[in-house]
Amino acid sequence: MTTDKTRSYRKVTSVDVAKHAGVSRSAVSRTFTPNASVSADTREKVLKSAAQLGYRVNKLASSLTNNRSDLVGIVASNIDNPFRIKQIEALSRELMRHNLKPILLVVEGSEDLSRIIGMLLEYNVSGVIVTSDTPPQSICEECVALGVPMVLVNKAQSNVAVDRVLLDNEKSGQLAAQELYDTGCRTMAIVTTEQPSYSLRVRTESFVSHCDALGIKKVTFFRGEQQDYQGGQRAGQQLQSSHESIQGVFCVSDYLALGFMDQLRMVAGNPSLSALKIVSCDDIPQASWPIYDLSTIRQDTTILAQNVVSVLQQRISNPSAAAAVKILDVTLVKRSSTRKNLRLEQPSQGPRSSS
Amino acid sequence: MTTDKTRSYRKVTSVDVAKHAGVSRSAVSRTFTPNASVSADTREKVLKSAAQLGYRVNKLASSLTNNRSDLVGIVASNIDNPFRIKQIEALSRELMRHNLKPILLVVEGSEDLSRIIGMLLEYNVSGVIVTSDTPPQSICEECVALGVPMVLVNKAQSNVAVDRVLLDNEKSGQLAAQELYDTGCRTMAIVTTEQPSYSLRVRTESFVSHCDALGIKKVTFFRGEQQDYQGGQRAGQQLQSSHESIQGVFCVSDYLALGFMDQLRMVAGNPSLSALKIVSCDDIPQASWPIYDLSTIRQDTTILAQNVVSVLQQRISNPSAAAAVKILDVTLVKRSSTRKNLRLEQPSQGPRSSS
DNA sequence: CTGTTAGCGCTTTCAC
DNA sequence: GTGAAAGCGCTAACAG
Numbered sequence A, B: 001m002t003t004d005k006t007r008s009y010r011k012v013t014s015v016d017v018a019k020h021a022g023v024s025r026s027a028v029s030r031t032f033t034p035n036a037s038v039s040a041d042t043r044e045k046v047l048k049s050a051a052q053l054g055y056r057v058n059k060l061a062s063s064l065t066n067n068r069s070d071l072v073g074i075v076a077s078n079i080d081n082p083f084r085i086k087q088i089e090a091l092s093r094e095l096m097r098h099n100l101k102p103i104l105l106v107v108e109g110s111e112d113l114s115r116i117i118g119m120l121l122e123y124n125v126s127g128v129i130v131t132s133d134t135p136p137q138s139i140c141e142e143c144v145a146l147g148v149p150m151v152l153v154n155k156a157q158s159n160v161a162v163d164r165v166l167l168d169n170e171k172s173g174q175l176a177a178q179e180l181y182d183t184g185c186r187t188m189a190i191v192t193t194e195q196p197s198y199s200l201r202v203r204t205e206s207f208v209s210h211c212d213a214l215g216i217k218k219v220t221f222f223r224g225e226q227q228d229y230q231g232g233q234r235a236g237q238q239l240q241s242s243h244e245s246i247q248g249v250f251c252v253s254d255y256l257a258l259g260f261m262d263q264l265r266m267v268a269g270n271p272s273l274s275a276l277k278i279v280s281c282d283d284i285p286q287a288s289w290p291i292y293d294l295s296t297i298r299q300d301t302t303i304l305a306q307n308v309v310s311v312l313q314q315r316i317s318n319p320s321a322a323a324a325v326k327i328l329d330v331t332l333v334k335r336s337s338t339r340k341n342l343r344l345e346q347p348s349q350g351p352r353s354s355s
Numbered sequence C: 001c002t003g004t005t006a007g008c009g010c011t012t013t014c015a016c
Numbered sequence D: 001g002t003g004a005a006a007g008c009g010c011t012a013a014c015a016g
Helices: A014-021 A025-031 A040-053 A059-066 A082-097 A113-122 A137-146 A169-182 A198-213 A229-241 A254-266 A301-317 B014-021 B025-031 B040-053 B059-066 B082-097 B113-122 B137-146 B169-182 B198-213 B229-241 B254-266 B301-317
Strands: A071-076 A101-106 A127-130 A150-153 A163-167 A188-193 A219-224 A248-251 A277-282 A295-298 A325-328 A331-333 B071-076 B101-106 B127-130 B150-153 B163-167 B188-193 B219-224 B248-251 B277-282 B295-298 B325-328 B331-333
Touching (some): A014 A040, A059 B059, A071 A082, A071 A113, A082 A101, A082 A301, A082 B101, A101 A113, A101 B082, A127 A301, A150 A301, A163 A169, A163 A301, A169 A198, A169 A295, A169 A331, A188 A198, A188 A229, A188 A254, A198 A219, A219 A229, A219 A254, A229 A248, A229 A254, A248 A254, A254 A277, A301 A325, B014 B025, B014 B040, B025 B040, B071 B082, B071 B113, B082 B101, B082 B301, B101 B113, B113 B137, B127 B301, B137 B150, B150 B301, B163 B301, B169 B248, B169 B277, B169 B331, B188 B229, B229 B248, B229 B254, B248 B254, B254 B277, B301 B325
Parallel strands (some): A071 A127, A127 A150, A150 A163, A163 A325, A188 A219, A188 A248, A248 A277, B071 B101, B071 B127, B127 B150, B150 B163, B188 B248
Antiparallel strands (some): A295 A331, B295 B331
């Protein structure tokens, strides 16, 4: 048997290695199974033969026996948002560090969510990470019902008990309010969206309540349609056409802030703008670009990813544990958007007195 | 057997469905196998039972028999580049449309490339799509040697014969030169990187040779370190400190162009800047942001993805065919960066005579 | 069209 | 520590 099947490349299997090394299939299997009992001698032989023949364990086959595919689904939406990208990249890396493989499923709205679920289930994924904006309730329910480990990133509590990892949105709003206050702002506005997601909502509420605590009772709202660049622009237009005199603005995400700032920047000579202080959330790469140089509440994606994967693995190893909720700290990154003047067309380096 | 294994959720298998529906396992299998011969009657029964029991085909198991995992590896680097993201998103979508599942592997430089290969091989991927900047020669060789279908995106020809899909870099450079020339530029510069990738190199060469054909013998080079925002900034600084009078600039990628423009924008009052015409390549979302409004050679990622997947599938169905090379058309998207004046602080809407 | 029979490549008791 | 044997869940080849 196994002579050939009109295929030029025949897959080399564990039995080939076994033969070549003069041992049993089991020996081969054990060599490639972490902490299995093999004598150093046989192990050596097996490894040598394996290398020689170019053998690789077939994870698809092994998953059949040990029921661990090591595949992890990442369900993501709004992939244009730079912060989402950072998340996905960090997650992908962290998963691979743990020898897990990310299957990236990009969803738009609540699209063919059932197809997505179907796919994940067909592949017996070891877990699912959901980082889409619109929390697909149905996915949660189905996964939990089927006992598929799942972690929600920055999502609200859902009906079913499921693990969640959150950035501290409360603190984000609070830090933002404090920073604006500390830099002298006494009239505040917030830039958010028409239908903010959970995180944005919490940040907003926290900001407002902290403003209130600081004695600032009124916070003006500007709203983009979506949480994106265009949304920020629209909010900027609203500010421009309003007659309020705003000193400090909290953009609930950097992405919004970019559009907001650019919108303001495009109309030169508005006297109120150069005094405007802005703070936002996330710390996407653009925030540190000199042209924006945006003070922002950093949400560290590396730490986020580490915690997400850690929670996921705990769930995998103990499926029946109570659902965990992990809230990660955030920190203010102070840049020039909350300094003396918001430079609109000045270089950031070299103080240049306003002409 | 199969009574229970202290697990609350027992996986429902094809034999369960078979029993429930009163048919054989084969019948179940056939029902879920495209164009297999099942009577409408049994099919119905099976589907009903399956739905009732919540049965899902186990692709991992089936791949063992039919040798098709439908998993496709996407090897990507430089994931901060918005164009890369667009590509990945488009690929992910297109793969899923074809019922293939993308495993996203983010690599940095030539990192642990062998680990990456190992992973892909262990999962018996149906194919690999490589869209990283640094073409990992070793991956190509190994995949080809092992008969794993592979498609290179925007990569140079490698030693081994492998399918490639390219955007028309020749034409990109040519269109850029022509556009700058047509809008009146007679002194040209190019913004690229220290060690440009294949695409960037071809664009550059094509631009230069087309300039030459137009009678412009000298093209000044500004180079960023990497192909990113900071690279563009550095190129901008080079222009600023040079004493050449440049009229038209070709940035070999939008990402570079963003940094380049922002760098120029940050120094107000440079008289030569407002007359500067800029054209670049890719058409990332930012290119159409009003603050940039960048004329660019669009590289359509949707069409790209369609072609990549199509080529991949052909390779899968005919492994021994000759390696294909597909070159996709590109088009100029004309925006205000090649119109009358490059507005640096004016709004894009409403013609406003230069004061 | 349908059921029976062999495996796919691997892991894992179970004796030795 | 090691090998034999029994599957994991599924599909494909073969009779019927």
